[in-house]
Amino acid sequence: MNFKPAAVNAASEKGFAMSQMQNVERQLREMILGLEIGPGEKLTERWIEGRFGASRTPVRAALLRLETEGLVGRDGRGWTVSPINLAELEQIAVYREAVEVAALRLTCMHADGNAIDVIEAMLDSCDENTAREEWHRVGMDFHIELARLSGNEFLFKAVRDAMTRLSRARWLEVRDEAALGRAWAEHRAILAATRLGDADEAARRLSTHIVGSRDRLVTSLANDRRGLRARGFAVVAA
Amino acid sequence: MNFKPAAVNAASEKGFAMSQMQNVERQLREMILGLEIGPGEKLTERWIEGRFGASRTPVRAALLRLETEGLVGRDGRGWTVSPINLAELEQIAVYREAVEVAALRLTCMHADGNAIDVIEAMLDSCDENTAREEWHRVGMDFHIELARLSGNEFLFKAVRDAMTRLSRARWLEVRDEAALGRAWAEHRAILAATRLGDADEAARRLSTHIVGSRDRLVTSLANDRRGLRARGFAVVAA
DNA sequence: GATACCGGTTTGGTATCCCAAAATGGTATC
DNA sequence: GATACCATTTTGGGATACCAAACCGGTATC
Numbered sequence: 001m002n003f004k005p006a007a008v009n010a011a012s013e014k015g016f017a018m019s020q021m022q023n024v025e026r027q028l029r030e031m032i033l034g035l036e037i038g039p040g041e042k043l044t045e046r047w048i049e050g051r052f053g054a055s056r057t058p059v060r061a062a063l064l065r066l067e068t069e070g071l072v073g074r075d076g077r078g079w080t081v082s083p084i085n086l087a088e089l090e091q092i093a094v095y096r097e098a099v100e101v102a103a104l105r106l107t108c109m110h111a112d113g114n115a116i117d118v119i120e121a122m123l124d125s126c127d128e129n130t131a132r133e134e135w136h137r138v139g140m141d142f143h144i145e146l147a148r149l150s151g152n153e154f155l156f157k158a159v160r161d162a163m164t165r166l167s168r169a170r171w172l173e174v175r176d177e178a179a180l181g182r183a184w185a186e187h188r189a190i191l192a193a194t195r196l197g198d199a200d201e202a203a204r205r206l207s208t209h210i211v212g213s214r215d216r217l218v219t220s221l222a223n224d225r226r227g228l229r230a231r232g233f234a235v236v237a238a
Numbered sequence: 239m240n241f242k243p244a245a246v247n248a249a250s251e252k253g254f255a256m257s258q259m260q261n262v263e264r265q266l267r268e269m270i271l272g273l274e275i276g277p278g279e280k281l282t283e284r285w286i287e288g289r290f291g292a293s294r295t296p297v298r299a300a301l302l303r304l305e306t307e308g309l310v311g312r313d314g315r316g317w318t319v320s321p322i323n324l325a326e327l328e329q330i331a332v333y334r335e336a337v338e339v340a341a342l343r344l345t346c347m348h349a350d351g352n353a354i355d356v357i358e359a360m361l362d363s364c365d366e367n368t369a370r371e372e373w374h375r376v377g378m379d380f381h382i383e384l385a386r387l388s389g390n391e392f393l394f395k396a397v398r399d400a401m402t403r404l405s406r407a408r409w410l411e412v413r414d415e416a417a418l419g420r421a422w423a424e425h426r427a428i429l430a431a432t433r434l435g436d437a438d439e440a441a442r443r444l445s446t447h448i449v450g451s452r453d454r455l456v457t458s459l460a461n462d463r464r465g466l467r468a469r470g471f472a473v474v475a476a
Numbered sequence: 477g478a479t480a481c482c483g484g485t486t487t488g489g490t491a492t493c494c495c496a497a498a499a500t501g502g503t504a505t506c
Numbered sequence: 507g508a509t510a511c512c513a514t515t516t517t518g519g520g521a522t523a524c525c526a527a528a529c530c531g532g533t534a535t536c
Contacts, residue, residue, distance in 0.1 A: 019520090020520065044486085045488065046486085046487070046488090054521095055521045055522075056488090057519075057520050057521065057522090058519075060295075060488090060489095061298065061519095064302045064303060065306070068303070076528080077487075077488055077489090078487070078528090088391070091391055091392050094340070094390055094392070094393070095337075095340075095390060097340070098337055098339075098393065099336055099396075102332070102333075102335070102336030106332070152329045153326070154329050154400075155332070158396065162392075257489070257490090258489075258490070259489080282517065282518085283518065284517070293492075294490095294491080294518090295490055295492090296490070296491095298518085298519090299489095314498085315497080315498065315499095315517075315518060315519090316499095316517075
């Protein structure tokens with residue numbers, strides 16, 4: 001029987017036909033990033049199949065794609081949601097710094113005021129009434145969109161990929177209002193230097209921002225490991 | 239019928255059990271990188287299925303993986319071997335420079351003489367009697383292994399991925415003996431600076447090497463576009 | 477109580493079948 | 507000769523059936 005109950009409706013989003021594979025991939029990614037499925041949890045193709053009303057063929061394809069994003073991994077024969085790995089987070093920070101700084105330097109060489117205005121507007125859209133989740137999302141998009149301005153597809157994808165991998169950890173981070181404010185100030189300073197085309201200054205500020213961000217993140221997670229463990233989240237030490 | 243004729247034998251390489259997916263992926267990658275299937279050529283799942291004696295399920299899985307490597311891409315509904323894209327090659331050079339330099343700087347901070355000896359021995363293994371194909375392979379492995387020494391998995395994978403994407407283009411490049419000698423000299427100079435832990439010097443030489451390499455590559459391919467076209471290879475302009 | 481063993485169950489890997497959409501090729505029309 | 511049109515074939519997307527290996531629970535043995 002080729003009857004697909006609910007998934008096919010969810011698929012047609014604004015009349016946009018989506019393949020089952022894309023559906024499963026998107027929904028599963030959201031569940032993983034939204035921590036609806038905890039880091040370290042086991043996944044079976046059959047569970048996913050039942051959960052999303054798709055057969056194993058698209059499920060399998062989606063898993064293969066998510067594997068390349070580092071969101072799921074193989075555990076022997078089966079599938080596992082990737083645990084939070086502190087050592088990996090530190091390595092990603094180094095990687096991020098390399099690609100983001102390179103992208104930013106490129107951008108500074110042909111800074112486009114309008115494009116920078118758009119990014120600044122993103123930052124402005126967050127105020128004290130904004131949900132924590134939104135701050136989180138905008139904080140990542142800032143880096144991603146900034147990298148996009150470089151015009152280099154590879155640097156852009158590298159940054160986007162790195163942010164995706166950091167996403168869950170950053171969501172788990174206990175962040176106070178002050179830290180968020182500091183981050184936003186740093187974002188604005190980076191933008192300002194970029195607008196002026198001052199590559200060295202922008203690069204320096206971005207590096208500092210990334211390193212500080214990494215330190216706060218790793219410290220927070222290391223301190224809260226007990227709490228995370230209690231929620232059933234696998235956390236691998238640095 | 240679940241009978242698998244020859245593929246299963248090729249699979250057990252030194253008693254090493256390999257899944258059909260891995261088999262198809264590896265063989266197809268080799269055919270693409272070895273230009274046995276030309277850039278721009280159309281692929282059908284059914285052709286691959288028949289060619290390697292595997293069913294469509296592992297074939298599709300392999301294609302999905304190769305897609306993330308950039309070796310195949312989607313052309314509407316079907317699959318295509320990625321064409322040689324000059325603009326992309328230039329972007330990859332920028333990307334490479336960012337990640338390779340970052341990796342090299344890390345390596346310089348904890349330079350391991352023995353590890354560097356191993357890489358130098360790789361270079362030494364090439365002489366006037368060495369096949370062109372071997373020079374080609376060692377030239378890539380030099381960069382990959384050097385990146386591995388950084389200890390950063392992400393930088394390493396980024397370099398490996400970049401070299402894979404450059405591989406076919408470099409193989410197509412018309413390279414004279416002199417250019418090869420110059421490249422090897424640059425490799426040795428980079429190693430020497432790295433051995434001394436002179437990060438700035440090593441980084442400078444690596445940057446120069448990459449930029450020079452890019453220029454020669456793009457120029458060569460642009461000049462030879464007619465010849466490549468004649469061989470049935472799709473080449474997209476910068 | 478710990479452990480080794482065994483049979484049933486689950487699960488990923490694979491082959492195969494069906495379908496709708498897209499490509500193809502031949503034909504009639506202008 | 508070019509073009510629009512229709513029948514046929516091909517092809518990728520998806521669903522399902524089957525298998526071998528891994529997993530699990532219970533039992534017997536020490």
